[in-house]
Amino acid sequence: MPLVVKICGLSTRATLDAALAAGADMVGFVFFAASPRHVDLAQARELGDATAGRAAKVALTVDADNALFEGVIAALRPDILQLHGHESVARVAEIRRTFGLPVMKVLGVATPADLAPLPDYAAVADRILFDARPPKGASRPGGLGAVFDWTLLRDLDLARPFMVSGGLTADNVAEAVRITRAGGVDISSGVETAPGVKDPDLIRAFIRAARASQELMI
Numbered sequence: 001m002p003l004v005v006k007i008c009g010l011s012t013r014a015t016l017d018a019a020l021a022a023g024a025d026m027v028g029f030v031f032f033a034a035s036p037r038h039v040d041l042a043q044a045r046e047l048g049d050a051t052a053g054r055a056a057k058v059a060l061t062v063d064a065d066n067a068l069f070e071g072v073i074a075a076l077r078p079d080i081l082q083l084h085g086h087e088s089v090a091r092v093a094e095i096r097r098t099f100g101l102p103v104m105k106v107l108g109v110a111t112p113a114d115l116a117p118l119p120d121y122a123a124v125a126d127r128i129l130f131d132a133r134p135p136k137g138a139s140r141p142g143g144l145g146a147v148f149d150w151t152l153l154r155d156l157d158l159a160r161p162f163m164v165s166g167g168l169t170a171d172n173v174a175e176a177v178r179i180t181r182a183g184g185v186d187i188s189s190g191v192e193t194a195p196g197v198k199d200p201d202l203i204r205a206f207i208r209a210a211r212a213s214q215e216l217m218i
């Protein structure tokens, strides 16, 4: 299976176009006001229209209520909902049922204990995304450029597709894929020159390195 490459936190037409032209499989848009990558609904509509079938659109939310989902879905028309907060297993199932869209639940990882809820989430989510668990008091639960110990995912036996994120760059993505055998990779900070400022050259370099990492595994 080809590696799924997601570029997240896109907020301008130029960087979205760079990600699409470079062959991103998924493009992510952040709906979380405290994030430097937050987009409003008008931006989401414009960026969503520009994506138009060239990649899967992912709406990233953090403990969102149904009203926010309704607005985001109407504006962006996402293909996947990324749940990056403390959504319970029941809430994940409810979101999936209510909005009729695939959901990708994020699990923050720092120690083996963080993987304990994995079977329950895997039973209700379409896809799992592993990210570094944010430090206490962090201003946001992701997009911090923090790496976790990928060996915690070694030999993972999961009945769902899973992706890895957290501090990925063009330089370390091959190692992350080699250790975790993830089916996909997701990046935000590692393709930026400052928080929220995406760089087309870094986007291209990351996608190239991610694709090359898979060739190394065959």
Ligand SMILES: O=C(O)c1ccccc1N[C@@H]1O[C@H](COP(=O)(O)O)[C@@H](O)[C@H]1O
Pocket (backbone or CB within 6 Å): 008, 009, 028, 030, 032, 035, 036, 037, 060, 062, 084, 131, 140, 141, 142, 143, 144, 145, 146, 165, 166, 167, 168, 186, 187, 188, 189, 190
């Ligand atoms: O990008 C953000 O600001 C953000 C805000 C709230 C939740 C998640 C966020 N980002 C996601 O975190 C992971 C890892 O990002 P990074 O590559 O370490 O910067 C990724 O899914 C981002 O989209």
